[in-house]
Amino acid sequence: MTTTPTRPTASFGPLRTLRLGLARAVYETTIYFRAGDTIFFTFLFPVVLLGIFSVAFQGLGNVGEVNGQGGVSQAAFYLPGMIAAGILLSGVQNLGIDIAVERSDGTLKRLAGTPLPVVSYFMGKIGQVLVTSLAQIAILILLARVAFGVELPTEPAKWLTFAWVYLLSISTAAVLGIAISQLPKSGKSASPVIIPPLLVLQFISGVYISFSLLPDWLQAISSVFPLKWIAQGMRSVFLPDDFAAAEVGGSWDLPGVAIVLGIWLVVGLVVCRIGFRWIRKDS
Amino acid sequence: MSTDDTSDPAVRVRDLRKDYGHFHAVDGISFDIERGETFALLGPNGAGKSTTVEILEGYRERTSGEVSVLGQDPRHAGLAWKARLGIVLQQTGESGNVSVREQLAHFASLYPNPRDVDEVIAAVGLEEKAKTRIKSLSGGQRRRVDVALGIVGRPELLFLDEPTTGFDPEARRQFWELIRSLSREGTTIVLTTHYLDEAAQLSDRAAVIAGGRLIEMGPVHELGPAEARIPIVRWRDASGLHEERTETPAARVAALVAAHGELPELEVIRPGLEDIYLDLVATAEAETRAQTPTQEQTRVDA
Structure with missing residues (x-):
C-alpha cells in the first residue's frame, strides 16, 4: 500500500483514451435505458407516432396514388420522416438535455477532477447516441414491416445512400446536441429550452406534415435547418423514385443533403471546440 | 511515492x-x-x-x-x-x-x-x-x-x-x-x-x-495567541457573573472557595479550538471592517 509503482506516462496515450471512451459508451448507454422519461420522449416517441399516424390515416388510402395505381401506404409514407425525427431526438434533444443536466448537477465538475480525457467523454456520448439511435431505427423499420407490411428497399444502392445519410445525419445531430447543451442556464430549464424549438422544427421540416404542403416562405426557413435535409435523404431511400417529383426541386437533391448537413456538422464542431468546458478550459 | x-x-x-x-x-x-x-x-x-x-x-x-x-x-x-x-x-x-x-x-x-x-x-x-x-x-x-x-x-x-x-x-x-x-x-x-x-x-x-x-x-x-488558550475561571456571586483568565486555575478556585465557600456556577473553562477560532475570526473581521468601511459585500462564492 505504501509503495506505489512508478506510473508510466505512456499509459496516458491514445489507447487509453479509446479504452475509456468505450467504457464510457457502455456506462452511458446503460444509464440511458434506465431513465424512463428519455426512453419515452426520445426513444419511443417516433415509434409511437409512426403507429398512431399509420393507423389514424389508414382510411385516407394510399399516398401518391394515381387512378388507383402505385402510391405507398400511410405507414410507408411516414417511416422516413419518423426515422429523421428519431435521429434529431437521439442526437440533438438527447445530448442537449443530457449534457446541460450533467453540467448543472455536478457530474461534469466531478469528471473534470478525474483523469478522464475529454475526448473519451465525447466518445461515450456519441457511442450512446449511435447505439440508441440504431436500436430506434431498427424498431421503426420492424414496426413498419411487421405491423403495417411496408415494403423495404431491396437495391444495395438505396442502403448505401441510407448508410451515408444516416452517418452524416447522426454525427451532425450529436455535435449540434453538444453545442446547444450550453444554452440552458440550469438543468431544470434544459427540457423546456430545448424540446419546444425542436418540436416546431419537426412540424416545419416535412416530418409530420408533407413538406410540399407548407407555404414557400416556411419551406425557405426550414431549408436552413438540418432536419428537412435528413428527412429528404431518408425519403430518397424509403419512398419510390417517382415521389422525387413531389420534392421542392423535383428531385431528391442528395448533393444538397450532403452539403447542408456537412455545413451544420462543421459549424457544430467549431461551436463545441470553442464553447465546451468541463467547467473551465481543460485538456 | x-x-x-x-x-x-x-x-x-x-x-x-x-x-x-x-x-x-x-x-x-x-x-x-x-x-x-x-x-x-x-x-x-x-x-x-x-x-x-x-x-x-x-x-x-x-x-x-x-x-x-x-x-x-x-x-x-x-x-x-x-x-x-x-x-x-x-x-x-x-x-x-x-x-x-x-x-x-x-x-x-x-x-x-x-x-x-x-x-x-x-x-x-x-x-x-x-x-x-x-x-x-x-x-x-x-x-x-x-x-x-x-x-x-x-x-x-x-x-x-x-x-x-x-x-x-x-x-x-x-x-x-x-x-x-x-x-x-x-x-x-x-x-x-x-x-x-x-x-x-x-x-x-x-x-x-x-x-x-x-x-x-x-x-x-x-492555534491563536497564547493568551487565548489561558483557562478561564467563571463563577457567580451576589454582584453577578465573573470571569477571570489565569494560568493557575486550580489555585484560583481554591482561593475562591476559601474566601466564599461553595459558589454557584463555578467552572474552569479551557478554551477549545472553537472558542479560539471564533475569537480569531471576530478580530479579523473587526479589523477588516475598520480598514475598508465601504467595501462592497458581494461574495462570489462560498
Missing part, C-alpha cells in the same frame, strides 16, 4: 490572489503542506477557502501568485497529474441512475492504480447499499459515495471540502477512522471543514482564512 522530488512539499502556495472585479476573494495567501500531512483550512463562509482549494485542484484560474501541487502548476497540469489527486467536492452531484458499486467500478477504471472497489465500499460503510441506485440513497449516504469516489483512485493528495455534511455522529466517527488510516498510508490530506472538532481530531496543522487572508496557521493545539 511519485516521480517528482518527494522532498518538495505536496502543496506550495505563494502570495496567491484571486480577484472578482474589485472584490479580493483571495488576498495574498502563502502556505506549504508537507507530504503525508493532514492540513485543515478553516474559515467562515465566503472567506476564500473554497476558492483557494479550487485553485489548487485546477478548477479555477488565479489572478496572481505561485501555486505548485505535487510539483506541478495546476493551471497546466494534465491527466497524469489528475490521476494522483482525489477530490471530494463540496457539492454532492450525480445523475444517480447507477448503483454504488457500478459507479465506483466505473470511476476506478479511470485511474491507473485504483483501490479495490469492495474494500472502498466497506471503508465508507456502504456494504449493504452496494447494489442500491445512488438516487435512492439518503443525503449522508450520498456523501459517503462522494468520499468513496474521491479515494478509489488511490490518491497521493486528497482534497476534502466539507466532507461530513449530513453525516450522523456515528458516521462521522467512522469517517474519521477512514481518514486516519489514509493518513497512516502516507496520503496527504487537505481538509476544509466547519466542524472544528473534526479539524482538531484529524489535522496536524490548520490555517484560518478570513476575508481572503490567512490570519493564523500552525499545529491545531497551538
Whole structure:
C-alpha cells in the first residue's frame, strides 16, 4: 500500500483514451435505458407516432396514388420522416438535455477532477447516441414491416445512400446536441429550452406534415435547418423514385443533403471546440 | 511515492490572489503542506477557502501568485497529474441512475492504480447499499459515495471540502477512522471543514482564512495567541457573573472557595479550538471592517 509503482506516462496515450471512451459508451448507454422519461420522449416517441399516424390515416388510402395505381401506404409514407425525427431526438434533444443536466448537477465538475480525457467523454456520448439511435431505427423499420407490411428497399444502392445519410445525419445531430447543451442556464430549464424549438422544427421540416404542403416562405426557413435535409435523404431511400417529383426541386437533391448537413456538422464542431468546458478550459 | 522530488512539499502556495472585479476573494495567501500531512483550512463562509482549494485542484484560474501541487502548476497540469489527486467536492452531484458499486467500478477504471472497489465500499460503510441506485440513497449516504469516489483512485493528495455534511455522529466517527488510516498510508490530506472538532481530531496543522487572508496557521493545539488558550475561571456571586483568565486555575478556585465557600456556577473553562477560532475570526473581521468601511459585500462564492 505504501509503495506505489512508478506510473508510466505512456499509459496516458491514445489507447487509453479509446479504452475509456468505450467504457464510457457502455456506462452511458446503460444509464440511458434506465431513465424512463428519455426512453419515452426520445426513444419511443417516433415509434409511437409512426403507429398512431399509420393507423389514424389508414382510411385516407394510399399516398401518391394515381387512378388507383402505385402510391405507398400511410405507414410507408411516414417511416422516413419518423426515422429523421428519431435521429434529431437521439442526437440533438438527447445530448442537449443530457449534457446541460450533467453540467448543472455536478457530474461534469466531478469528471473534470478525474483523469478522464475529454475526448473519451465525447466518445461515450456519441457511442450512446449511435447505439440508441440504431436500436430506434431498427424498431421503426420492424414496426413498419411487421405491423403495417411496408415494403423495404431491396437495391444495395438505396442502403448505401441510407448508410451515408444516416452517418452524416447522426454525427451532425450529436455535435449540434453538444453545442446547444450550453444554452440552458440550469438543468431544470434544459427540457423546456430545448424540446419546444425542436418540436416546431419537426412540424416545419416535412416530418409530420408533407413538406410540399407548407407555404414557400416556411419551406425557405426550414431549408436552413438540418432536419428537412435528413428527412429528404431518408425519403430518397424509403419512398419510390417517382415521389422525387413531389420534392421542392423535383428531385431528391442528395448533393444538397450532403452539403447542408456537412455545413451544420462543421459549424457544430467549431461551436463545441470553442464553447465546451468541463467547467473551465481543460485538456 | 511519485516521480517528482518527494522532498518538495505536496502543496506550495505563494502570495496567491484571486480577484472578482474589485472584490479580493483571495488576498495574498502563502502556505506549504508537507507530504503525508493532514492540513485543515478553516474559515467562515465566503472567506476564500473554497476558492483557494479550487485553485489548487485546477478548477479555477488565479489572478496572481505561485501555486505548485505535487510539483506541478495546476493551471497546466494534465491527466497524469489528475490521476494522483482525489477530490471530494463540496457539492454532492450525480445523475444517480447507477448503483454504488457500478459507479465506483466505473470511476476506478479511470485511474491507473485504483483501490479495490469492495474494500472502498466497506471503508465508507456502504456494504449493504452496494447494489442500491445512488438516487435512492439518503443525503449522508450520498456523501459517503462522494468520499468513496474521491479515494478509489488511490490518491497521493486528497482534497476534502466539507466532507461530513449530513453525516450522523456515528458516521462521522467512522469517517474519521477512514481518514486516519489514509493518513497512516502516507496520503496527504487537505481538509476544509466547519466542524472544528473534526479539524482538531484529524489535522496536524490548520490555517484560518478570513476575508481572503490567512490570519493564523500552525499545529491545531497551538492555534491563536497564547493568551487565548489561558483557562478561564467563571463563577457567580451576589454582584453577578465573573470571569477571570489565569494560568493557575486550580489555585484560583481554591482561593475562591476559601474566601466564599461553595459558589454557584463555578467552572474552569479551557478554551477549545472553537472558542479560539471564533475569537480569531471576530478580530479579523473587526479589523477588516475598520480598514475598508465601504467595501462592497458581494461574495462570489462560498
